[in-house]
Amino acid sequence: xxxxxxxxxxxxxxxxxxxxxxxxxxxxxxxxxxxxxxxxxxxxxxxxxxxxxxxxxxxxxxxxxxxxxxxxxxxxxxxxxxxxxxxxxxxxxxxxxxxxxxxxxxxxxxxxxxxxxxxxxxxxxxxxxxxxxxxxxxxxxxxxxxxxxxxxx
Amino acid sequence: xxxxxxxxxxxxxxxxxxxxxxxxxxxxxxxxxxxxxxxxxxxxxxxxxxxxxxxxxxxxxxxxxxxxxxxxxxxxxxxxxxxxxxxxxxxxxxxxxxxxxxxxxxxxxxxxxxxxxxxxxxxxxxxxxxxxxxxxxxxxxxxxxxxxxxxxxxxxxxxxxxxxxxxxxxxxxxxxxxxxxxxxxxxxxxxxxxxxxxxxxxxxxxxxxxxxxxxxxxxxxxxxxxxxxxxxxxxxxxxxxxxxxxxxxxxxxxxxxxxxxxxxxxxxxxxxxxxxxxxxxxxxxxxxxxxxxxxxxxxxxxxxxxxxxxxxxxxxxxxxxxxxxxxxxxxxxxxxxxxxxxxxxxxxxxxxxxxxxxxxxxxxxxxxxxxx
Numbered sequence: 001x002x003x004x005x006x007x008x009x010x011x012x013x014x015x016x017x018x019x020x021x022x023x024x025x026x027x028x029x030x031x032x033x034x035x036x037x038x039x040x041x042x043x044x045x046x047x048x049x050x051x052x053x054x055x056x057x058x059x060x061x062x063x064x065x066x067x068x069x070x071x072x073x074x075x076x077x078x079x080x081x082x083x084x085x086x087x088x089x090x091x092x093x094x095x096x097x098x099x100x101x102x103x104x105x106x107x108x109x110x111x112x113x114x115x116x117x118x119x120x121x122x123x124x125x126x127x128x129x130x131x132x133x134x135x136x137x138x139x140x141x142x143x144x145x146x147x148x149x150x151x152x153x
Numbered sequence: 154x155x156x157x158x159x160x161x162x163x164x165x166x167x168x169x170x171x172x173x174x175x176x177x178x179x180x181x182x183x184x185x186x187x188x189x190x191x192x193x194x195x196x197x198x199x200x201x202x203x204x205x206x207x208x209x210x211x212x213x214x215x216x217x218x219x220x221x222x223x224x225x226x227x228x229x230x231x232x233x234x235x236x237x238x239x240x241x242x243x244x245x246x247x248x249x250x251x252x253x254x255x256x257x258x259x260x261x262x263x264x265x266x267x268x269x270x271x272x273x274x275x276x277x278x279x280x281x282x283x284x285x286x287x288x289x290x291x292x293x294x295x296x297x298x299x300x301x302x303x304x305x306x307x308x309x310x311x312x313x314x315x316x317x318x319x320x321x322x323x324x325x326x327x328x329x330x331x332x333x334x335x336x337x338x339x340x341x342x343x344x345x346x347x348x349x350x351x352x353x354x355x356x357x358x359x360x361x362x363x364x365x366x367x368x369x370x371x372x373x374x375x376x377x378x379x380x381x382x383x384x385x386x387x388x389x390x391x392x393x394x395x396x397x398x399x400x401x402x403x404x405x406x407x408x409x410x411x412x413x414x415x416x417x418x419x420x421x422x423x424x425x426x427x428x429x430x431x432x433x434x435x436x437x438x439x440x441x442x443x444x445x446x447x448x449x450x451x452x453x454x455x456x457x458x459x460x461x462x463x464x465x466x467x468x469x470x471x472x473x474x475x476x477x478x479x480x481x482x483x484x485x486x487x488x489x490x491x492x493x494x495x496x497x498x499x500x501x502x503x504x505x506x507x508x509x510x511x512x513x514x515x516x517x518x519x520x521x522x523x524x525x
Contacts, residue, residue, distance in 0.1 A: 023456035052371050056459075056470050056487040071459065071470070071487075075371055075385065078392060082457075104374030107495040115208075130201035130524060140209055151213070 001048070001079050003027040009049060013042050026071075028082040036085050037096040043072060043081070044101050050074045051081060054098070057108035059116040061142045062086065066093045066118055087118075097123040115140035166194055171506075173202050179276065180520030184497075184509075191505045196498040204524040211484040216242050216316055216451045219484065224310035226488060227522035229269040230464035232301075233262050235314035240395055241460040241471045242316040245453045252397075253441040254318045256434050259397040260331065261301070261313065263427040267338065268297040269465035270420050270427075273517045277417070278349050280514040281358045286349055293341055300330050316451060318444025331435055335428055342424055350421065359414035363500040363512025366411055373499065374492035377467025378423065379516055382416035384409035389463035401433045416515040452479050466490055466517055490522040 006027060007019050017039070018030040031039050043051040056071035067086035073079070087093045097120040099106040109120045110129040117138035120126055128135065137144050172183040181202035187195040207226065211219045216238075223234035236258055243250055275290025298308040304324045305313040313320055349355055365375070370383040380387045388405045390398045406422035408415035453475040461470045467489030474483040493516050501509045 025457075025459065028457075053374065055374055055376075055461075055468065055492075056472060056485065058472055058483070058485040060474070060483055069472075071472070075387070102374065103369070103372045103499075104492050104495060107491065108374075111491075130204040132201070139206060150209075 001077055026080050026082045030084045033085055033087050033095050040098045041101050050076050054102040054104055059112035093118045096121050182520050193501050193504055196501045200524055203521050207525045208484055215479055221312055226525055227464055227519045228309055230265055232265045232311050233462055233464045237462040237469050237471045239314045239316050241458050241473055245458045251441045252439040255397040256438050260431055260434050263430045264297050266427050266465045267424050268294045270424050277514045280510050296334050317447040322443040335431055358511050362413045362508045364412050365500050373496040376489050378416055378419040379493050382408050382419045383411035389461050389468050401430045403430050413512050413515040450479050488522045490518050494523055
């Protein structure tokens with residue numbers, strides 16, 4: 001399916017989505033946190049889109065905003081789409097989990113929580129994955145400072 | 154006379170540690186097992202023993218330096234990891250790469266895959282109690298490592314790729330020795346099958362153990378031989394060909410049973426296919442330059458770039474978010490082992506600890522790849 005056709009189908013579900021193809025080789029959707037779960041479950045369950053393979057979940061710190069980038073592929077249609085979600089709340093960033101849609105998200109979201117401190121509602125086992133429980137702060141955030149372990153050029 | 158069954162022993166769940174120094178976990182992976190007798194109730198991996206935060210290090214390094222860090226993730230597919238980063242950078246810069254480079258990259262990539270599968274095969278046999286396979290696997294892998302050593306100076310962490318091409322041209326002996334290896338290895342895979350595949354004890358350990366359905370494989374984000382053992386066609390080389398892979402014909406190894414034996418057979422089949430790819434390319438390495446010049450300081454244009462490649466373990470993805478400076482703003486490695494590990498609990502529950510060892514061996518985990 002072409003990007004244009006995809007965009008037509010998806011925008012008919014939720015009108016206020018933002019689409020862009022600039023700066024990326026894939027069609028990118030920017031979604032508000034409160035609509036994330038609805039969009040994701042429709043992307044998976046609708047037969048025309050059928051995005052059943054979540055292959056990459058990237059935590060992001062854009063400076064003012066924190067967020068997650070999801071890369072999705074359909075194993076039947078072989079098209080790829082990128083979903084971005086951003087939240088401005090840096091003190092207590094919270095998003096909905098997608099681990100009940102794709103099981104792989106369970107581990108990937110724990111990784112994002114570990115490094116960016118983004119909490120996921122309804123996640124079955126949200127705790128640190130790589131770092132110890134006593135670790136202070138979230139290392140992949142841009143404002144993280146660790147004078148002992150980090151070499152800053 | 155009426156008989157009744159009285160259970161005199163109370164069944165109790167308890168908790169044991171497997172690893173981080175357990176030989177079957179192949180590295181520093183710690184598994185927290187909840188077991189009832191010998192039946193596994195839950196497997197929880199505890200990660201981070203070899204976490205180096207490569208992604209954070211990448212944010213301060215130049216693109217040439219990042220290539221070197223990727224060797225230390227999945228060290229058995231180091232060449233393919235290097236290639237993934239180089240391809241992402243080259244695509245972002247829209248560099249035209251010489252055909253010679255593409256073909257050499259593909260040949261070495263397939264040799265890497267065979268070397269990795271040789272090691273896996275040897276260790277796999279050892280995990281289920283056949284110590285001999287270890288020496289057979291390493292004997293053949295040694296020949297590939299010698300070829301690598303001659304061409305690029307390193308046996309494991311190769312660093313042969315640079316953004317723009319290869320660090321230097323292939324050694325004059327490369328073609329001859331690769332052909333010798335292909336001829337040698339063709340007689341050895343049947344030997345592997347005679348030694349291990351048909352063995353009754355081995356078959357009983359593997360058949361029907363650790364079953365993964367196709368739907369679960371997709372949902373858990375499995376890739377590589379693990380997913381293909383469940384009948385899920387996911388070979389990146391087929392669906393999103395890169396380098397010279399669009400010029401060769403090969404069959405994607407697929408099995409539908411989804412048990413440990415089918416994952417094993419997929420890897421054996423893949424070794425044959427890799428040999429065939431090498432044979433198609435080795436006589437036709439085009440003449441030309443081995444690299445194109447890039448600026449000393451590489452600056453990627455503003456934007457997001459994603460490249461996936463097929464390593465020996467599955468789909469490795471490199472995601473670069475660039476703001477136009479000499480360092481990436483954010484770089485993410487989607488490592489195959491990480492997703493493959495997440496399904497271990499799913500396939501191990503209900504089985505015995507011995508089955509866990511067998512299914513874990515067929516997942517072919519490399520821990521630095523998971524921890525990054």
